[in-house]
Amino acid sequence: MALLDTAAPAVPLGGPDLPQERRLVTDLPGPRSAEVLARKADAVAAGVGHTVPIAAVAAGGGVVVDADGNSLIDLGSGIAVTTVGNAHPKVAAAVAAQAAQFTHTCFMISPYESYVDVAEALNRVTPGGFAKKSALFNSGAEAVENAIKIARKHTGRQAVVAFDHGYHGRTNLTMALTAKSMPYKSGFGPFAPEVYRAPMSYPFRDGLEGGEAAARVILQLEKQIGADNLAAVIIEPIQGEGGFIVPADGFLPAIVDWCRANGVVFIADEVQTGFARTGHMFASEIFGIEPDLITTAKGIAGGLPLAAVTGRAEIMDASHSGGLGGTYGGNPIACAAALASIDVFENDGVIERAREIGTILMDRLTAIQESDPRIGDIRGHGAMIAAEFVDPETKAPNAALTAAVAKACIAQGVIVLTCGTYGNVIRFLPPLSIGDDLLNEGLDVVAAALAAATE
Numbered sequence: 001m002a003l004l005d006t007a008a009p010a011v012p013l014g015g016p017d018l019p020q021e022r023r024l025v026t027d028l029p030g031p032r033s034a035e036v037l038a039r040k041a042d043a044v045a046a047g048v049g050h051t052v053p054i055a056a057v058a059a060g061g062g063v064v065v066d067a068d069g070n071s072l073i074d075l076g077s078g079i080a081v082t083t084v085g086n087a088h089p090k091v092a093a094a095v096a097a098q099a100a101q102f103t104h105t106c107f108m109i110s111p112y113e114s115y116v117d118v119a120e121a122l123n124r125v126t127p128g129g130f131a132k133k134s135a136l137f138n139s140g141a142e143a144v145e146n147a148i149k150i151a152r153k154h155t156g157r158q159a160v161v162a163f164d165h166g167y168h169g170r171t172n173l174t175m176a177l178t179a180k181s182m183p184y185k186s187g188f189g190p191f192a193p194e195v196y197r198a199p200m201s202y203p204f205r206d207g208l209e210g211g212e213a214a215a216r217v218i219l220q221l222e223k224q225i226g227a228d229n230l231a232a233v234i235i236e237p238i239q240g241e242g243g244f245i246v247p248a249d250g251f252l253p254a255i256v257d258w259c260r261a262n263g264v265v266f267i268a269d270e271v272q273t274g275f276a277r278t279g280h281m282f283a284s285e286i287f288g289i290e291p292d293l294i295t296t297a298k299g300i301a302g303g304l305p306l307a308a309v310t311g312r313a314e315i316m317d318a319s320h321s322g323g324l325g326g327t328y329g330g331n332p333i334a335c336a337a338a339l340a341s342i343d344v345f346e347n348d349g350v351i352e353r354a355r356e357i358g359t360i361l362m363d364r365l366t367a368i369q370e371s372d373p374r375i376g377d378i379r380g381h382g383a384m385i386a387a388e389f390v391d392p393e394t395k396a397p398n399a400a401l402t403a404a405v406a407k408a409c410i411a412q413g414v415i416v417l418t419c420g421t422y423g424n425v426i427r428f429l430p431p432l433s434i435g436d437d438l439l440n441e442g443l444d445v446v447a448a449a450l451a452a453a454t455e
């Protein structure tokens, strides 16, 4: 067991000063990573998979460095988390300072100011000019679970509607809300009751205008559930794991209007889209909607585990005292990281950088598509862009091509993530701390992998 292996190569210091290069000195995995992965197989539950066969030792800017000295271009941000980078100096300093003061008291037992500071910041930066309150948790799924609890308490109703291709977490209720069976739900049932599924606006596949797609949903809500039974509608403004599906204009506002008219709580799950990722502080702004409740996590705290429900004060206050909480919710170190991250989001040009990155991604992918119609659709906003791979004649999903391209990219030292109900989408979620040259080099590798793929 390698507790302190002095023979190991010097571990580079992470953060933005890490050499910003793609460098492969071994195959992947290299020998040291292979050793760690062999121990993982013996010690870690088989259900905990991994995408990139490395043991990471440092990360920052736009790279992840492994135990063998390989430097990989990161186009995944640890699934949309390290938006400000893997060790932003402001975040790292805030974390170190808080850790030296205290790591935990439990906010429900001995409260502390930084939790309140984060709640005040979330109430300020989230969409909606109305009075808001927040509650802090540890994961996106936990935030979603609590948003549903709050909506049910506020309305006294039980039914909840989620959407085709939606993703909301891996707990029992969030699995019920999530659409895709494998790998998220298969064999883990029974799932929570009173969860219903509505058709999503998926312009590339349904060809519907936003109003038409919304009318289809509203008819289902009224005829199959009944507004008086419905506590909440929950949707990702841009669906993440389901395939970076951007609804048609008008879809979301029409559903929000129906919810308002029928006393149904509209919940925007911005765990993946939130905090500058889409070139806006929140994706809800793109579609002109003000959610009653919004769930956030991932990018909120520069890599530290923090999540939140933020929304209309009168809804957030529906719970009796003690009805919301959890041991670690709003951990002080995570709160310190979040305050530093929110400062970066608000003051360091990160939103503008997301738009710049989005332009590079959209332009490069569109150029590739011009010579390869197997890319059926390119979509997204800001630094949240995806390519859907299909049979050019039939638009049938091409998951085999998607997997082959992703595998080849990773083998060439570029971390890309797939997604989509049909497994036929490659998503691009680079850290906003990545440089243009490195981003373009990563896209060069993607283009070459696609050109070489025969699936």
Ligand SMILES: Cc1ncc(COP(=O)(O)O)c(CNCCCC(=O)O)c1O
Pocket: 079, 138, 139, 140, 141, 142, 144, 167, 168, 169, 170, 236, 240, 241, 269, 270, 271, 272, 273, 297, 298
């Ligand atoms: C919209 C949206 N809501 C909720 C969640 C859940 O957030 P947790 O922090 O993973 O619980 C997500 C997490 N998405 C990545 C999960 C990856 C995986 O588990 O394989 C999301 O995207």
